[in-house]
Amino acid sequence: MPKILLVEDNELNRDMLTRRLERRGFQVVSAVDGRAGIAMGAQEAPDLILMDMSLPDLDGWEATRLLKSSAQTRSIPVIALTAHAMSGDRERAMEAGCDDYDTKPVELSRLLAKIDSLIGKGGAP
Amino acid sequence: MTIRRRVTLSFLLVLVLTGLNLVIFFWSSVKRRETVEDLRRASARQLVLASIREDLNDVQKQVNLLSQILSEAEPGRTDTAGLARFSARLDGIGRSIQGLRELATSDERRHVEAFGGAFLELAASWRVFYENLGVRQSKAITELAVRAEPLGQRVMQELLPELQREERKLVEEAGTNFYNVARLTAQITVVIFVLSAVVAAAAAFQLSRNMVGRLRQLEQGAALIGSGHFEHAISIEGQDELSRLGRAFNEMRDHLLTARTQLTQANQELERRHEDLRVARDSAESANRAKSGFLANMSHELRTPMNAIIGYSEMLIEDAEAAGQEASIPDLKKIHGAGHHLLALINDILDLSKIEAGRMDLYLETFDVESMLRGVATTIQPLVEKNANHLDVRCEAGVGSMRADLTKVRQVLFNLLSNSSKFTTAGHIDLEATRQAAPPCVIFRVRDSGIGMTQDQLSRVFDSFTQADASIAAKYGGTGLGLTISRKFCEMMGGTITAESEPGTGTLFTIRLPAEVADRKAESVVAVDSPGISRVASLSSRPSPLTALVIDDDPVVVDLMQTFLGREGYRVVSASNGEDGLRLAREIRPNVITLDVIMPGLDGWSVLTAMKADPILAATPVILLTITDNKSMGYALGAAECLTKPIDRDHLLAMLEKHVKLTPAFNH
Numbered sequence: 001m002p003k004i005l006l007v008e009d010n011e012l013n014r015d016m017l018t019r020r021l022e023r024r025g026f027q028v029v030s031a032v033d034g035r036a037g038i039a040m041g042a043q044e045a046p047d048l049i050l051m052d053m054s055l056p057d058l059d060g061w062e063a064t065r066l067l068k069s070s071a072q073t074r075s076i077p078v079i080a081l082t083a084h085a086m087s088g089d090r091e092r093a094m095e096a097g098c099d100d101y102d103t104k105p106v107e108l109s110r111l112l113a114k115i116d117s118l119i120g121k122g123g124a125p
Numbered sequence: 126m127t128i129r130r131r132v133t134l135s136f137l138l139v140l141v142l143t144g145l146n147l148v149i150f151f152w153s154s155v156k157r158r159e160t161v162e163d164l165r166r167a168s169a170r171q172l173v174l175a176s177i178r179e180d181l182n183d184v185q186k187q188v189n190l191l192s193q194i195l196s197e198a199e200p201g202r203t204d205t206a207g208l209a210r211f212s213a214r215l216d217g218i219g220r221s222i223q224g225l226r227e228l229a230t231s232d233e234r235r236h237v238e239a240f241g242g243a244f245l246e247l248a249a250s251w252r253v254f255y256e257n258l259g260v261r262q263s264k265a266i267t268e269l270a271v272r273a274e275p276l277g278q279r280v281m282q283e284l285l286p287e288l289q290r291e292e293r294k295l296v297e298e299a300g301t302n303f304y305n306v307a308r309l310t311a312q313i314t315v316v317i318f319v320l321s322a323v324v325a326a327a328a329a330f331q332l333s334r335n336m337v338g339r340l341r342q343l344e345q346g347a348a349l350i351g352s353g354h355f356e357h358a359i360s361i362e363g364q365d366e367l368s369r370l371g372r373a374f375n376e377m378r379d380h381l382l383t384a385r386t387q388l389t390q391a392n393q394e395l396e397r398r399h400e401d402l403r404v405a406r407d408s409a410e411s412a413n414r415a416k417s418g419f420l421a422n423m424s425h426e427l428r429t430p431m432n433a434i435i436g437y438s439e440m441l442i443e444d445a446e447a448a449g450q451e452a453s454i455p456d457l458k459k460i461h462g463a464g465h466h467l468l469a470l471i472n473d474i475l476d477l478s479k480i481e482a483g484r485m486d487l488y489l490e491t492f493d494v495e496s497m498l499r500g501v502a503t504t505i506q507p508l509v510e511k512n513a514n515h516l517d518v519r520c521e522a523g524v525g526s527m528r529a530d531l532t533k534v535r536q537v538l539f540n541l542l543s544n545s546s547k548f549t550t551a552g553h554i555d556l557e558a559t560r561q562a563a564p565p566c567v568i569f570r571v572r573d574s575g576i577g578m579t580q581d582q583l584s585r586v587f588d589s590f591t592q593a594d595a596s597i598a599a600k601y602g603g604t605g606l607g608l609t610i611s612r613k614f615c616e617m618m619g620g621t622i623t624a625e626s627e628p629g630t631g632t633l634f635t636i637r638l639p640a641e642v643a644d645r646k647a648e649s650v651v652a653v654d655s656p657g658i659s660r661v662a663s664l665s666s667r668p669s670p671l672t673a674l675v676i677d678d679d680p681v682v683v684d685l686m687q688t689f690l691g692r693e694g695y696r697v698v699s700a701s702n703g704e705d706g707l708r709l710a711r712e713i714r715p716n717v718i719t720l721d722v723i724m725p726g727l728d729g730w731s732v733l734t735a736m737k738a739d740p741i742l743a744a745t746p747v748i749l750l751t752i753t754d755n756k757s758m759g760y761a762l763g764a765a766e767c768l769t770k771p772i773d774r775d776h777l778l779a780m781l782e783k784h785v786k787l788t789p790a791f792n793h
Binding site for chain 1: 428429430431432433435436437439440443464465468488532
C-alpha cells in the first residue's frame, strides 16, 4: 500500500484529504507544518509527499527545498498544493524542487492521476 | 507753483523785457529821425545863410564901388534899368531871408527876424541911395552911403555871424542829441538783453535742478517698487506735476502692496488646502494599501474553509452514490456548485487585488499558440455544450508560437469563452487566432451568436462587478470580474482587448497581444480614491497601457500632441472642448491629461477644478498648456505641470516621464 505524507496545516482539509486518499487505498500520514513535514519525511520514508505551500513556521517552498537537499529524502516525489492557481506558483514550485503541482480545492481524479504517474515513475512498491 | 506756471512766468518775463527793448528801439529811431531832420534843416539854413552873405557882400561891394565912382562923377540921369536890377537883387535876398525864416527853429526865429528887420532897413537905405544916384549931388549920395554904412556893418558884422554861430550851435546840439540817443538805446538794449539772458538762465537752472533731482527720486522709487520693495515710499514736496506723479506712484505702491498681501494670503490658503489635499490623498493611499492587503488576506482566509466545503461535499456525494441515497445527491451538488462559485469569486477578487497592489507578476514562456488553443477548447467544451452551443476553433496556418504568460492567456481566453457560453444558447462560438506581421502580434477573436449588448452595456463591460444587467448575474451567474481581470492581464502583457456587440446578434471580443511580450514587472495601477469610495469600484480597467487625453480646441495642437505622444507609444484621445474633455476623462480614465486653458465654453481652469474635485480623476496628472504665464494659478488648482505654448516637445516628454512613468507602485 503506497504511503503518502500529507503536509497540511488546516485541520479540515487534512482530515478531508486524508480520508479521501485512504478510501482510494493509500496509507496516509500527516504533518501540520513544514518542520514536522521534514521530520516525518525522513522518519516515515513515504512514497510521495503532498505539500501545502502556505504553512506556518516553515513554509512549503522552504520545506521542499530542504527535503530535496537531503540525500535521504531527495528521491521522494513531492506534489505542491497551492491554494490558488496563480501564475507563477507552478514555476515557483518547480523551482523549489517539486515534481508536480496542483491547486486547491483538490480535484481528486486529477490529483490521483498525478500521484499514479509519480509513484509509477519513482519506482515505489 | 506748478512747473507749467513757472515756465509760463519765465517766458512772460522774457517777453516783457523783449517788448521793452522794442519800445526803446522805436523811440530811439523816432528820435534819431528827428535829429537827422534838424541837421538837414540846419545845413540847409547854413547854405542859405552862405548865399545871403555872398549876395550881401556883392551888394555892399557894388554900393561901395558906386559911391566911389559917384564921388568923382557929375550927376547924371537916373539909370532906371540898373535900379530895377538892383531892387530885384535886394528882393532876392529878402526872399532868401524869408525862406530862412521858414526853415528856422522857433528859438532861432527871433534872430532871423532881427536879421531880417535890419536887412530891410539896410535894403531901404540902399534903395534910396540907388534912386538918388543920378538925381542928387555926389556929396549927398556919399552921405546916403555913409549913413547906410553902420547899418551894413551891423548886418554883416553882428547879425549875420550871430546867426551863423546860432546855426553851428544848433548843429552841434543835434549831433550831441543823436549821439546821446544812440548811446542810450544801445545801453538799454544791452541791459535788457543781459536781463533776459539772466532771467532765462535762472529759470532754466532752477527748473532743471529742481526737476532732475526729483525725477531721479521718482526713478529710483519706481525701480525699488518695481523690484518688489513695496515698503519704499517716494518723498513728495509741493503741489506740482512731479508731486502728483509721485503721489500716483505711491498710490500704485499701496495698491500693489494690498494686492500682494491678498495674494500671499490666498497663496497660503491654497498651500494649506493643497497640504490638506495631500494629507487626504496620502491617507487615502494608505487606506487603499491597507484595503488591498486586507482583501488579499481575507481571500486567503476565505479560501481555506471553501476548500473544506467543496471537499466534504464531494465526499458526501461519493458516499451518497455509494450508499444509493439518490435523494440527497442534487442538494449536495448544489452545495458543491455554490462552493465553487464562491471560490471563483474569491479567486477573482484576489487576482484583482494582486493586480491592484502591483504584486501580479508575469511569467513569460514560449508556447505554441495552436496547442494552447486546443487545450483551452478542450477545457471549455463541457461549458459550451451545456447551452447546446457549438465551438469552432480556427487557427491560421503559420501562427506558430508566441512568448507570453501562458496561464494568463489561457485564463483570458477561458473567461471570454465561458462568457460566450453563458450568453449564447444553441448558437455558435468561434475561437480564432491569427498573426499580424507589423507590429508582430497574435490576435485572438472570440465571437458568439448570443444575446449581445447595447452600446451602453458595451461601454461598461470591462468595469468591475458590472455585468450588462443586474438581472443577468442572477440568471447567468459569474463573478462579473472575469472581463476586468482579462483586460488587466492583456494590458500587463502590453496588449489590448476590445468588444463589439449588437443586441440580439452576438458579441465579438478581440485580443491583441505582442508576439513577444516584453519582460517587465506588472504595471501598477494607482487610483487614488476618496476614503468614501470603495476600493473595488476603482478597480475598473483602463483602456490601454498608456492613454493620453488631449483637451484642446485648436486642431493643430491636437495634431501635434497626437504626433508627439503617439511616437512615445501613447494612445491619444482628444476632446475639442472642456465638457467633452471631462466626460471623456471619466469614461476612459487616461494616464495623463493635457489641458488647454483658453477654450470656448468651459475653460481650462474650470475643467481642472472639476477634475480635481472628482475622486475618480483627482489623481490623474494634468499637464496644463497655457499661452499666458500663469503657472502659479495652475499649480494652485492642482495641475501636475504647466507648460507654456508653444509646446517644447522634449519638455513635454520629460514631464510625461516624470508624472506618468514614475507613478509610484504599491510595494509591500
